[in-house]
Amino acid sequence: MDGIGMETAVDPIALFGAWLKDARASEPNDATAVALATATRDGAPSVRMVLMKQVDQRGFSFYTNAESQKGLELAENPHAAMCFHWKSLRRQVRITGTVTELPGAEADDYFHSRSRLSQLGALASQQSRVLASRELLVARVEKLEEVFPGEVPRPDYWRGYVLRPERIEFWKDGAGRLHDRILFSRSEDSWRKERLFP
């Protein structure tokens, strides 16, 4: 495990990649599931799970409905946080930073890589608004199946986002509660690395 060592790592994105690889090998499902916290303009927080779809030097990407609660909160306050917890590894990664939208072409590509049913579902869902009954949702999908027998267009509200990390903290379970915590903080073009008390 731990292909890149927590002790020697200088690039938190590379270390995250190594930990995600371990998680994919040991978690029963959804190793990329992550708690995403957003907040209103005046700081009232909310949190929910999303699937992190890509990690690269830009940051941590996910897709959602821009008109959902999280989408509306991100539009008025770009500050956000993520927390991965891989129970099978007893490891946690916490990230804070600011969120921007991914280019539309990237969202198009990912949208069309998903199953037809997922695409229709995204089109049918007015995410986070009140739904009178499940039947109504099923009927909306059936209707859309007829309207779009071929390619399903990506709805404008279905967007990709990327969390640009300012801080990334790696936490690893240790014997006798002597856990390891390593914090990377962005400073200019590099990362400052510090150990924290557990």
Ligand SMILES: Cc1cc2nc3c(=O)[nH]c(=O)nc-3n(C[C@H](O)[C@H](O)[C@H](O)COP(=O)(O)O)c2cc1C
């Ligand atoms: C494991 C898991 C993964 C999820 N992945 C996503 C996702 O990638 N995008 C998304 O919009 N919702 C995802 N959801 C649903 C969200 O948790 C949430 O219910 C929905 O996005 C509405 O959130 P909001 O009202 O806070 O905006 C996922 C839920 C779970 C349990």
